[in-house]
Amino acid sequence: MAQLLKGADVAVAIDARTAAKVAGLRATGVVPALAILRVGSKADQLSYERGAIKRCEGVGVVVNQHILPEDVSNEVLLDTIRAINGDEAVHGCLILWPLPNHIDAERVRECLCPTKDVDGITEGSMAGILADKPWGYPPCTAAACMEIFSHYGFELEGKRVVVVGRSLVVGRPLSMLLLARNATVTIAHSRTLDLPACCRAADIVIAAVGVAGLLDAQHVAPGQVIVDVGINWNEVEKRLVGDVVFDDAEPIVAAITPVPGGVGAVTTSVLAAHVVDAALL
Numbered sequence: 001m002a003q004l005l006k007g008a009d010v011a012v013a014i015d016a017r018t019a020a021k022v023a024g025l026r027a028t029g030v031v032p033a034l035a036i037l038r039v040g041s042k043a044d045q046l047s048y049e050r051g052a053i054k055r056c057e058g059v060g061v062v063v064n065q066h067i068l069p070e071d072v073s074n075e076v077l078l079d080t081i082r083a084i085n086g087d088e089a090v091h092g093c094l095i096l097w098p099l100p101n102h103i104d105a106e107r108v109r110e111c112l113c114p115t116k117d118v119d120g121i122t123e124g125s126m127a128g129i130l131a132d133k134p135w136g137y138p139p140c141t142a143a144a145c146m147e148i149f150s151h152y153g154f155e156l157e158g159k160r161v162v163v164v165g166r167s168l169v170v171g172r173p174l175s176m177l178l179l180a181r182n183a184t185v186t187i188a189h190s191r192t193l194d195l196p197a198c199c200r201a202a203d204i205v206i207a208a209v210g211v212a213g214l215l216d217a218q219h220v221a222p223g224q225v226i227v228d229v230g231i232n233w234n235e236v237e238k239r240l241v242g243d244v245v246f247d248d249a250e251p252i253v254a255a256i257t258p259v260p261g262g263v264g265a266v267t268t269s270v271l272a273a274h275v276v277d278a279a280l281l
């Protein structure tokens with residue numbers, strides 16, 4: 001049986017470190033605060049927001065919600081971000097994505113003050129990750145995967161890691177974080193030839209695609225560590241599933257994250273940790 005890499009255990013460890021830092025900050029009169037900006041009321045965003053608020057408040061981070069209607073104008077949205085930028089009591093800002101189609105997402109990204117970009121959406125944060133410089137924060141999901149490797153003691157140096165997915169939110173930044181830890185990284189994507197063979201040749205496979213059950217028994221090999229970032233709704237079974245067919249992979253590999261209860265359980269802990277680090281600056 002594969003080792004189950006439970007996100008909750010990782011989250012508890014991160015939260016303990018974060019809460020200790022918050023106690024130190026509060027003793028000096030600084031109350032770390034996160035602004036959450038949401039446009040509309042999509043169910044998955046509401047669910048993530050609830051989780052983020054619970055996690056932040058649990059470690060002593062205050063959360064201010066900014067909720068705008070689905071048909072909000074670009075200018076009102078940008079003005080809201082400017083107000084958050086100018087609020088000295090706020091240390092980080094999470095903008096829930098995706099934004100409605102009529103919103104200019106690029107302007108939104110670049111409007112956010114880089115020092116408050118705790119989810120790595122600005123070009124400055126991305127440049128920092130690419131250059132391996134501490135100019136900002138990586139996206140929380142990418143950082144959450146790295147926290148899982150650290151917590152469970154998986155060495156990355158020299159390891160062959162295949163990251164399936166090349167999005168700016170997960171695949172690309174995560175690949176750079178792995179490279180910075182001296183892993184040998186392959187980025188696989190929708191045009192990759194023979195994905196099963198590519199994945200089987202790796203020591204570690206990270207699936208960040210958003211296609212339920214894309215990776216099955218033919219994509220995995222004995223001894224591998226599998227991290228499944230995907231969160232997909234299975235309409236037939238009425239439950240969340242990952243990009244990996246868990247029941248196919250689990251008997252073969254050495255370790256695997258469940259969905260739900262894997263990467264997703266760590267992401268909001270990383271978010272709270274980033275806010276506290278921003279407050280320490």
Ligand code: NAD
Nearest residue numbers: 141165166167170189190208209210229230231263264267
């Ligand atoms: P995205 O749609 O932006 O990117 C998907 C990537 O997968 C693309 O780079 C694409 O090239 C690749 N891809 C698509 N089809 C493929 C195929 N057949 N073979 C190989 N690669 C293929 O998605 P995203 O925002 O990166 O999210 C990916 C998944 O991670 C989603 O299920 C999302 O819900 C989940 N997610 C989870 C968390 C978390 O906290 N656990 C956070 C963010 C996203």
